[in-house]
Amino acid sequence: MKFTWKKVAADPETLRKFLSVHGISHRMYKRIKTGGGEVKINGHQVGNAQPLRTGDEVVVNLPDEVSDPNVAVSNQPIEVVYEDDHWLVVDKPAGLTVVPGPSNHDDTLVNRIKYHWVQEHARNLVPHIITRLDRFTSGLVLVAKHQLANSLANDMLAAKTLHKNYLAVVAGSGLTQHGFIDRPIAKDPDGFGQIIAADGKSAQTEYWVKREFRDRTVVEVILHTGRTHQIRVHFASIGHPLLGDALYHGPLNLGIDRQALHAASLAFNDPFSKQLFKFTSPLPQDILSIID
Numbered sequence: 001m002k003f004t005w006k007k008v009a010a011d012p013e014t015l016r017k018f019l020s021v022h023g024i025s026h027r028m029y030k031r032i033k034t035g036g037g038e039v040k041i042n043g044h045q046v047g048n049a050q051p052l053r054t055g056d057e058v059v060v061n062l063p064d065e066v067s068d069p070n071v072a073v074s075n076q077p078i079e080v081v082y083e084d085d086h087w088l089v090v091d092k093p094a095g096l097t098v099v100p101g102p103s104n105h106d107d108t109l110v111n112r113i114k115y116h117w118v119q120e121h122a123r124n125l126v127p128h129i130i131t132r133l134d135r136f137t138s139g140l141v142l143v144a145k146h147q148l149a150n151s152l153a154n155d156m157l158a159a160k161t162l163h164k165n166y167l168a169v170v171a172g173s174g175l176t177q178h179g180f181i182d183r184p185i186a187k188d189p190d191g192f193g194q195i196i197a198a199d200g201k202s203a204q205t206e207y208w209v210k211r212e213f214r215d216r217t218v219v220e221v222i223l224h225t226g227r228t229h230q231i232r233v234h235f236a237s238i239g240h241p242l243l244g245d246a247l248y249h250g251p252l253n254l255g256i257d258r259q260a261l262h263a264a265s266l267a268f269n270d271p272f273s274k275q276l277f278k279f280t281s282p283l284p285q286d287i288l289s290i291i292d
């Protein structure tokens with residue numbers, strides 16, 4: 001895949017710094033050079049210390065990301081919300097694991113995406129998962145289709161310009177209409193989940209009450225940090241665990257048998273087209289059934 005940029009007066013004057021501005025780190029530059037790609041200035045291959053002048057044209061050809069033979073192909077369907085040369089947005093159902101692991105090698109979201117791209121005769125066959133979800137969380141997953149998109153997406157995550165909103169149904173009522181949970185999270189040394197711990201990693205969750213019932217509340221949630229199980233741990237810690245969340249002692253008798261959590265919206269400024277991208281996913285039927 002080829003990318004072309006022209007240096008303007010405000011750009012850095014060395015190739016290495018210029019490429020960094022456009023999302024290509026020194027490490028990625030080395031992978032490009034050793035992996036079959038190339039970097040040229042005005043049609044000529046050069047070193048990364050090459051000085052640039054205003055008006056110079058820099059062309060980067062990314063090497064193809066070939067299929068990993070250890071990653072199986074699954075022909076089970078995926079629900080594609082959006083796809084272009086750089087991004088894939090998928091609406092993941094609850095129960096589908098995102099990446100292969102010891103308990104599931106053959107039919108995860110990654111395996112299904114690989115099949116989708118093989119069918120499209122894509123040149124890049126390595127899905128870069130940007131917004132990973134727990135197995136039993138449903139909703140939008142953003143996937144980068146090549147290493148530059150992956151780098152730029154991680155920059156957006158670091159800068160907090162990739163915006164994700166969740167909807168959750170938590171146990172009980174009486175939450176403030178707008179709240180902020182600021183409690184550090186650490187891995188549970190005696191179990192499979194996470195716990196609130198003074199020596200844990202900083203974690204902040206903001207929420208707004210959308211609907212309230214006698215024994216459950218619908219909340220909209222955004223994460224200011226990205227800790228494992230953050231929404232689930234934080235609401236359990238304030239006495240309002242998610243319905244159906246057995247790991248964090250959520251009620252299992254209120255109509256749903258998985259954590260009532262859905263990645264409902266995703267928005268970011270696309271660094272390639274310079275357009276604002278916004279995607280939404282409707283609540284799945286199992287969550288709708290417990291709030292209607």
